[in-house]
Amino acid sequence: MRITPHTPEEEKIPDGESFVLTQKLIEACRTSMGGFTSATMRAFGITRETWTHGWIKRIVGTTLTREQYQRAFTGRFLYNTKALKTTQPNQMQMFS
Numbered sequence: 001m002r003i004t005p006h007t008p009e010e011e012k013i014p015d016g017e018s019f020v021l022t023q024k025l026i027e028a029c030r031t032s033m034g035g036f037t038s039a040t041m042r043a044f045g046i047t048r049e050t051w052t053h054g055w056i057k058r059i060v061g062t063t064l065t066r067e068q069y070q071r072a073f074t075g076r077f078l079y080n081t082k083a084l085k086t087t088q089p090n091q092m093q094m095f096s
Helices: 021-028 039-043 055-059 066-077
Strands: 019-020 063-065
Touching: 019 066, 021 055, 039 066, 063 066
Parallel strands: none
Antiparallel strands: 019 063
């Protein structure tokens, strides 16, 4: 896997109060090593149970607020945050 640095175009957050999440927007939240931090995953609403193969495809098309995406995007630089929470039964609405 070849890692390329983020370009200014990738760092642009879409206009509007909320927008639909695309694969390109998710990929822009990767770290410089090509992964995702726990901070980014929390901002996307991912928990330990939902962080499984195919999680990106499951969240493409969901609506995020500008603030949620900003947290996910800046989370790519936050490496020393808490581990992801275990999902409570009533919090699984995003992936039902």
